[in-house]
Amino acid sequence: MAPLLQIFILSLLVSLIYCADPITKSCSQSYTGSGIETNINQVLSDLVTKASVGGFAVSSYGKGNNMIYGLAQCRGDVSSGDCSSCLADAAKALPVVCPKQTDARVWYDYCFMRYDTDNFIGQADTSSPVILYNVNNATDPDAFDKAVSKLMNKVNSEAVSAGNGLLGREKTKFTQYITIYALAQCTRDLQPLQCAQCLSSTLQYFPVYCSHRQGCRVLYTSCMVRYEIYPFYFPLDSKAKNPGAAKYATTIVHPH
Structure with missing residues (x-):
């Protein structure tokens, strides 16, 4: 094609x-x-x-x-x-x-x-994250998690770099057949430091909910992060293969 x-x-x-x-x-x-x-x-x-x-x-x-x-x-x-x-x-x-x-x-x-009714503009909100994770595990899961961790740190840093509009997008080739795609974004009412803190906070949930998963996302009100083994952000990767429909479980973490 x-x-x-x-x-x-x-x-x-x-x-x-x-x-x-x-x-x-x-x-x-x-x-x-x-x-x-x-x-x-x-x-x-x-x-x-x-x-x-x-x-x-x-x-x-x-x-x-x-x-x-x-x-x-x-x-x-x-x-x-x-x-x-x-x-x-x-x-x-x-x-x-x-x-x-x-x-x-x-x-x-x-x-x-x-x-x-409360004026939340300019305030970072990291309460009650919504977490969606692919129910399927990755092959070579420990190596996969290391690749994800490195990639997420990269997109988080990109999001807070000047000129990027608090958006980061990156991909990494995990194997000959598997590419990991990642995205991080903050709402644009935040300052870069607030954004960095918000994105960093999302990563605390990765070991609990995202470990070994083929895809995962953490949604806060003020920021979100996501990775998948298929292209989901634009411009789309024309070389990627469609892995088929993925099944996701959803968790809402309520404050203690």
Whole structure:
């Protein structure tokens, strides 16, 4: 198959992900009345409009205890079209999956969106991570874990380097037939040091949940890391072989 055709097919398959169900959600703090709901709708509309242009936006609307703060961000490697579509899906989904809640967050493959009555902008949040891991183990698991560790440190460093927009993407050839792909990203309201601390915090869960796994991701509100043995970030690797559908287990780590 010609490389350009491979890239087109992979792009088509991956571009379908944004319209799937959310990866996960988080909801808390019930409210009553229409005032907050009006402010939430205004913030969501504002986030979709602004973040569709640059891939990131913050917004606020309302007064006093009814003030709503919002943030939206797309994965830094996706196209503007996929970003806009994901944001539109997220804005529609949030009030539905978190009905009458003032602290609402939703994660998709291509984007993340949240709103809250507390002003969280510029604050790193590393509570209650969501962890998804491939149920299949890697071959030569100890060597695989070492390769993953080295790769994750590399993408985390890349994410906080100047000019990268708090996004890191790298790959490493593990064997002749297996390439490991990794991505790290922080929300762009954070400073580089905050981002570095957030990304570093994700790695504490790797020995517990990701060890020997063919793929794994840790999702915080403020940052996320992920690795797979297939290309999942853009530009897609045209030389990669499709490993078939992977099965994932999900764990939410609640604070003690």
